[in-house]
Amino acid sequence: MGTLSNMITAQFSSPSEQPAAALAHWRATPPAWLPGNYREIDDSYNSVTWEWRHTQMIMKLVTLNGLLGGVTCYRITALFESDGGFGSRITVNGQPDDKTQAAIEAAAQSFQVGGTV
Amino acid sequence: MGLFKDFKNMKATADEHGGMPNLKDVRRDISATFDDRGEREILKSGIAAKGIVRGFVSPVPGDRFAMQIPIEVHPPDGLPYTIDYVFPTVRMQAAITAGMEIPIKIDRENGQRIAVQWDAQKASIAAAGGSYAAVQQGMAQTYGGAANAAMEQAMKNLRDGTGGATPPTTFSPDIQSRLQKLDQLKESGLIDAAQYEAKKQQLLDEL
Numbered sequence: 001m002g003t004l005s006n007m008i009t010a011q012f013s014s015p016s017e018q019p020a021a022a023l024a025h026w027r028a029t030p031p032a033w034l035p036g037n038y039r040e041i042d043d044s045y046n047s048v049t050w051e052w053r054h055t056q057m058i059m060k061l062v063t064l065n066g067l068l069g070g071v072t073c074y075r076i077t078a079l080f081e082s083d084g085g086f087g088s089r090i091t092v093n094g095q096p097d098d099k100t101q102a103a104i105e106a107a108a109q110s111f112q113v114g115g116t117v
Numbered sequence: 118m119g120l121f122k123d124f125k126n127m128k129a130t131a132d133e134h135g136g137m138p139n140l141k142d143v144r145r146d147i148s149a150t151f152d153d154r155g156e157r158e159i160l161k162s163g164i165a166a167k168g169i170v171r172g173f174v175s176p177v178p179g180d181r182f183a184m185q186i187p188i189e190v191h192p193p194d195g196l197p198y199t200i201d202y203v204f205p206t207v208r209m210q211a212a213i214t215a216g217m218e219i220p221i222k223i224d225r226e227n228g229q230r231i232a233v234q235w236d237a238q239k240a241s242i243a244a245a246g247g248s249y250a251a252v253q254q255g256m257a258q259t260y261g262g263a264a265n266a267a268m269e270q271a272m273k274n275l276r277d278g279t280g281g282a283t284p285p286t287t288f289s290p291d292i293q294s295r296l297q298k299l300d301q302l303k304e305s306g307l308i309d310a311a312q313y314e315a316k317k318q319q320l321l322d323e324l
Contacts, residue, residue, distance in 0.1 A: 042237070044220030044222075046220065077239065091243055
């Protein structure tokens with residue numbers, strides 16, 4: 001797992017699911033470390049991307065409720081690949097908020113398979 | 118004094134690039150820089166598919182705000198086809214180079230129009246171990262070991278302070294890659310069985 005600024009890359013695994021099944025699973029039931037304010041914005045043949053557009057209270061006041069900018073865009077993508085056997089290797093990559101980053105790191109460090117699985 | 122010097126430098130640099138633009142041209146350039154060329158719409162409503170990069174990014178003649186790269190499009194239902202993907206330079210967020218598998222969306226109305234899913238591509242590069250590793254994998258897919266060996270040598274030369282000069286190296290793809298390419302051509306119907314056999318024998322004779 002590595003970090004650069006608030007960019008994060010973490011690895012998970014789902015030994016009992018093929019990539020397509022694991023992708024469908026994560027889309028239907030996002031991992032526990034992903035806060036509810038993240039919304040799915042995109043999916044590809046092997047990935048799903050969530051986003052949270054957030055405006056801090058002070059910025060709401062300064063920028064007329066975000067009308068003049070000040071919105072922070074947090075994004076996380078989960079990529080699903082074969083682990084070479086019957087399961088999946090899942091790479092989580094993106095720029096989440098600090099709290100979510102900590103949650104992802106904790107989940108990956110405890111080798112929580114598939115985050116929620 | 119510093120400000121005047123900055124302006125002088127700016128003018129000298131701009132003169133080398135065709136002169137300082139007037140306000141109208143500045144507005145036009147800003148507009149062109151942020152022209153999405155319909156990619157947002159394709160990403161929103163297009164068909165998710167896989168693309169394989171078949172070349173390298175290059176400038177588009179006469180268009181300062183776009184780049185182009187050949188992509189083999191693999192629609193979910195249908196035969197693969199190759200397009201010259203022209204995209205706004207400002208959208209490029211990750212490496213794409215020959216041999217890489219990339220996530221794309223295809224316009225539902227026009228299969229020649231696609232958009233790269235850059236967030237997914239960034240994740241794909243992270244999964245490969247970073248840009249350098251991803252580029253190497255792609256190059257190996259296309260050119261076999263020869264290109265990687267040359268790239269490794271060039272990087273080593275740079276690290277060793279020898280100016281990046283590479284020793285004479287053949288850049289022609291190895292036999293295995295060329296045979297695989299030949300298989301692909303036969304499978305896609307671009308060459309017939311006789312042409313396939315003749316070329317295969319020619320490659321094997323080179324061993």
